[in-house]
Amino acid sequence: MTDRSGPAPTGTATRTACLWVPDWPVVAALVVAGLGPETPAAVTGGPGGRIVAVSAPARSSGVRRGMRRREAQGRCPDLQLWAADDARDAREFEPVAVAAETVVSGLEIARPGLLLLPSGGGARYHGSEQDLARELTEQVAVRTGHECQVGVADGFLAAVLAAREDAVVPPGASPGYLAPRPAAVLVHARPGDRALTELVDLWRRLGIRTLAELAALPDAAVAARFGDLGVWGQRLASGQDVRPPARRRLEEDLTVAEELDPPAHRVDVATFAARRLAERLHEDLSRRGLACGRLRITARAVDPVTGEARTLERVWRTDDTLGGLSAARITDRVRWQLEGWLTASSLGQGEAPAPIAGLTLAAEEVAPAGALQPRLWGPGAGEDLRARRAVERVQALLGGDAVLTVRLQGGRDPRDRVQLVPFGEQVPPERDPDRPWPGALPPPAPSVVLPEPVPAHVLDDAGRPVVVDVRLGVSGDPARVVVPGEGAWSGLDAAVVDWAGPWPVAERWWTPQGKRRVFLQVVADGVEAPALGLLLSSSAGEWSLEALYD
Amino acid sequence: MERMFDSVSAPTALERARAALQSVERRVGIEHRDQVVALAAPGPAPGPAPLTELLPGGDLPSGVAVTVQASASLMCWLLGATQRDRWVALVGWPELSPVALVEAGVDLERVVVVPDVGGRGAAVLAALLDGVEIVVAGPRVALTASERRRLLARARQRDVTLVSPSVWEGAALVLDVGQAQWSGPDRGDHWLRESRLSVVRHSRADGAGTHFEVARQGTTAPTALATRAAARRRAG
Numbered sequence: 001m002t003d004r005s006g007p008a009p010t011g012t013a014t015r016t017a018c019l020w021v022p023d024w025p026v027v028a029a030l031v032v033a034g035l036g037p038e039t040p041a042a043v044t045g046g047p048g049g050r051i052v053a054v055s056a057p058a059r060s061s062g063v064r065r066g067m068r069r070r071e072a073q074g075r076c077p078d079l080q081l082w083a084a085d086d087a088r089d090a091r092e093f094e095p096v097a098v099a100a101e102t103v104v105s106g107l108e109i110a111r112p113g114l115l116l117l118p119s120g121g122g123a124r125y126h127g128s129e130q131d132l133a134r135e136l137t138e139q140v141a142v143r144t145g146h147e148c149q150v151g152v153a154d155g156f157l158a159a160v161l162a163a164r165e166d167a168v169v170p171p172g173a174s175p176g177y178l179a180p181r182p183a184a185v186l187v188h189a190r191p192g193d194r195a196l197t198e199l200v201d202l203w204r205r206l207g208i209r210t211l212a213e214l215a216a217l218p219d220a221a222v223a224a225r226f227g228d229l230g231v232w233g234q235r236l237a238s239g240q241d242v243r244p245p246a247r248r249r250l251e252e253d254l255t256v257a258e259e260l261d262p263p264a265h266r267v268d269v270a271t272f273a274a275r276r277l278a279e280r281l282h283e284d285l286s287r288r289g290l291a292c293g294r295l296r297i298t299a300r301a302v303d304p305v306t307g308e309a310r311t312l313e314r315v316w317r318t319d320d321t322l323g324g325l326s327a328a329r330i331t332d333r334v335r336w337q338l339e340g341w342l343t344a345s346s347l348g349q350g351e352a353p354a355p356i357a358g359l360t361l362a363a364e365e366v367a368p369a370g371a372l373q374p375r376l377w378g379p380g381a382g383e384d385l386r387a388r389r390a391v392e393r394v395q396a397l398l399g400g401d402a403v404l405t406v407r408l409q410g411g412r413d414p415r416d417r418v419q420l421v422p423f424g425e426q427v428p429p430e431r432d433p434d435r436p437w438p439g440a441l442p443p444p445a446p447s448v449v450l451p452e453p454v455p456a457h458v459l460d461d462a463g464r465p466v467v468v469d470v471r472l473g474v475s476g477d478p479a480r481v482v483v484p485g486e487g488a489w490s491g492l493d494a495a496v497v498d499w500a501g502p503w504p505v506a507e508r509w510w511t512p513q514g515k516r517r518v519f520l521q522v523v524a525d526g527v528e529a530p531a532l533g534l535l536l537s538s539s540a541g542e543w544s545l546e547a548l549y550d
Numbered sequence: 551m552e553r554m555f556d557s558v559s560a561p562t563a564l565e566r567a568r569a570a571l572q573s574v575e576r577r578v579g580i581e582h583r584d585q586v587v588a589l590a591a592p593g594p595a596p597g598p599a600p601l602t603e604l605l606p607g608g609d610l611p612s613g614v615a616v617t618v619q620a621s622a623s624l625m626c627w628l629l630g631a632t633q634r635d636r637w638v639a640l641v642g643w644p645e646l647s648p649v650a651l652v653e654a655g656v657d658l659e660r661v662v663v664v665p666d667v668g669g670r671g672a673a674v675l676a677a678l679l680d681g682v683e684i685v686v687a688g689p690r691v692a693l694t695a696s697e698r699r700r701l702l703a704r705a706r707q708r709d710v711t712l713v714s715p716s717v718w719e720g721a722a723l724v725l726d727v728g729q730a731q732w733s734g735p736d737r738g739d740h741w742l743r744e745s746r747l748s749v750v751r752h753s754r755a756d757g758a759g760t761h762f763e764v765a766r767q768g769t770t771a772p773t774a775l776a777t778r779a780a781a782r783r784r785a786g
Binding site: 386387389390391393394397398402403405407408414417418420423441442444449451498499500521522523531533547549550 | 668738
């Protein structure tokens with residue numbers, strides 16, 4: 001950054017402040033248990049239930065990480081033990097992050113117990129980096145009661161290590177600060193990573209003991225010998241950041257909820273509540289300058305007879321933003337959804353719609369407003385808004401999966417070449433359409449493709465079934481096509497005027513799902529259509545009607 | 551009627567007078583006069599024309615119902631020839647092949663497919679008519695006569711084209727495929743390559759119907775050829 005005075009290391013390193021709460025898993029467990037920090041305590045986890053985190057009083061009694069539970073209890077008989085719980089760690093850390101946010105905005109939670117924040121702006125605002133560190137420690141202590149340490153340095157690893165020493169490394173001094181340290185300190189950047197521990201151990205045996213020695217290795221050699229993890233370690237050791245720090249904090253989802261008492265039977269009653277919720281959500285979003293990528297609508301429906309509660313949920317993508325979601329648009333969507341839910345058919349066959357007793361709106365994938373850029377041309381441009389809203393409306397009526405977009409993909413028959421994707425979802429094509437696909441049916445494609453092939457008979461002049469043998473010999477020229485049965489496409493009995501094929505297609509024969517088929521095109525002289533094109537396929541001697549050219 | 555003005559390069563005073571008279575007649579509702587035939591162009595130019603020749607204004611009329619009966623291929627070709635930047639909704643027609651649509655020139659980025667309306671066809675179509683420019687109501691959408699009337703009214707109000715492969719009462723344009731002839735396999739030497747459809751067009755301007763021959767070779771653009779005089783009049 002601009003205030004860096006020393007020679008810059010190769011690559012980039014951002015001036016970073018790191019806030020570290022020592023022994024966070026134990027601290028979190030103590031908070032949940034309602035015990036004070038003076039209690040000797042430890043958290044066990046991993047294979048064998050070894051100790052993974054220890055509180056300071058327990059450490060002074062000789063309990064260490066990696067000990068067996070029994071050994072730890074032997075050293076400290078009144079030791080409190082808890083199993084590791086990532087969810088607890090993350091949940092309890094949130095107040096710390098909020099407290100830190102009162103000092104500096106835009107921070108990143110590296111993991112529960114460790115916060116990264118840009119120190120440049122914060123330090124200027126608070127006077128100096130020391131002042132910033134003091135302010136952070138104080139706010140966290142006042143607001144949450146936890147002791148924390150703050151370090152400031154260039155780059156991620158230096159900042160993490162500085163936080164462990166409660167130090168401020170002057171700008172530009174970080175490479176020198178890191179150089180003499182043992183390579184094992186990399187573990188602090190990624191605790192609990194067994195692969196990293198093993199790699200550090202390997203380096204030690206190879207004679208690479210300090211970060212300086214690691215940094216001095218040629219990049220390519222490291223990449224070739226130690227892989228991605230080696231490159232990561234080497235970059236950190238030379239004081240660089242592995243990635244540009246994600247300063248944009250991923251905002252939490254915003255949620256608004258309301259209980260409806262009495263439960264709403266009618267759409268307009270529920271919509272009235274929905275409008276209030278939508279306005280609250282919209283106000284929340286705009287006050288924080290945020291836009292959301294998805295809107296989750298959750299309703300709690302209570303069966304009027306049994307009192308059984310059921311949760312209905314639907315997620316809407318809101319990526320067609322033009323000026324973001326307005327309160328009216330949120331209300332619209334919720335209303336459509338409620339219409340879908342409060343009319344019987346979407347709740348299952350023959351069931352009466354259940355009145356809605358609670359409604360929750362959540363804005364998800366929240367990002368600063370303005371980060372979403374609508375496309376200027378092509379699909380997705382402003383003129384498509386009307387169509388998208390109409391489609392959303394249908395999705396509200398029938399469910400999100402009922403409206404599809406179509407894409408062509410690779411394949412040989414007209415059914416395989418189509419990929420149907422629910423509208424608004426991004427799904428990669430299953431098969432690349434640009435491959436050659438030898439044996440694919442030549443264009444033009446049939447206009448009507450039956451959803452399921454219908455069994456058919458192909459007969460020759462003498463009325464015998466036409467059989468295609470292994471060497472593609474045809475037992476006789478096709479003369480008649482008969483589609484038996486009572487389905488929509490059956491009842492056809494037509495003389496064959498002309499035919500093409502047979503074309504063999506063996507697909508995925510190297511797997512158990514392999515298909516071997518023979519295709520036959522036929523021009524049939526039907527009663528109402530004099531020269532209708534038919535596409536037939538034969539598999540294991542059975543013919544079926546696949547598609548029609550009409 | 552429009553053709554008259556196109557074809558006459560330098561209208562004489564008499565023709566101008568007739569045109570004025572005719573516009574007055576049109577305003578007051580008189581439609582059938584022999585003079586119109588005398589003034590009309592001598593039929594379309596011989597030789598195949600682009601498929602849009604099949605459509606009265608060279609484009610799918612909007613705000614009306616159009617039926618394209620008995621040929622899914624013709625439906626695909628028409629959608630391809632007239633979609634341009636418009637959105638197309640295919641409702642209740644899962645059999646219509648997207649591959650054929652693409653070969654006809656339809657941009658699938660602006661196609662939405664609702665294969666199954668689950669008995670709520672009218673509501674789905676009404677919602678789509680609000681925002682999609684071309685709505686195709688396929689054979690699996692069950693509609694009552696009154697629902698059809700209401701949907702047509704809605705399409706008229708929103709200026710949307712409602713397309714159906716089956717009879718739709720009050721349709722402004724009916725393209726009825728009498729005969730579809732596919733050919734090309736040559737007893738196993740080639741494959742289905744050519745198609746010829748004989749189409750009868752019914753619209754207000756066509757009287758008893760105009761006959762066209764639509765042909766397509768391979769995946770080239772289909773062509774339309776009027777096989778009888780374009781502006782036939784009803785007798786009397």
